[in-house]
Amino acid sequence: MTVLRVRDFEIHQSYFAPEAQARLVHSLREVLSKAPLFQPVTPRGTPMSVRMSAAGDYGWISDRKGYRYEPAHPSGVPWPPIPESLIAMWREVVPDARDPECCLINWYDETAKMGMHQDRDEADLTQPVVSVSLGDEALFRMGNLTRGGKTESIWLRSGDVVVMDGDARRAYHGIDRIRPNSSTLLPNGGRINLTLRVVT
């Protein structure tokens, strides 16, 4: 494992070894069997290119009513618990933080991307966000505290963990594109990104 720092972003490359990634995918399948992926729309009604679900006390929802955290999946079922291995990883990489209350699950097919944005729907922005990449590689762009300006990009690979704390917590970031067929972890390809968050 190597830890890289790009601006205030801390990138733990290969945090999860291949066997641990496979176990994680297995526990995510259980989560998704209870809380299936859905395609969110932006408040303006445009479908987002990623499909989403969540685990934990809260899941992040976007629909015509806006962006917010909700205690249940759109079907009404409560979000399943966050897999233990993710809680253990969180406690190791951000030992001073409160435990995560949300594990947002983003599923990218080979054409999906995520525009530059800040994560700021959480009540306490002093708490970090930690992301896990699984499956195909993704070009992650890191920007500034305000929109625009120079950015730096890095390819995130399966098993990588990104800690967004300090200035990186409020920095713009996004996914430009996925590199199809760059991993064999997921039998049908694509990428899963998990973001662990403290919501309240």
Ligand SMILES: O=C(O)CCC(=O)C(=O)O
């Ligand atoms: O997919 C990623 O690596 C980043 C996801 C992200 O920024 C988010 O879900 O807010």
Ligand SMILES: [Mn+2]
């Ligand atoms: Mn984000």
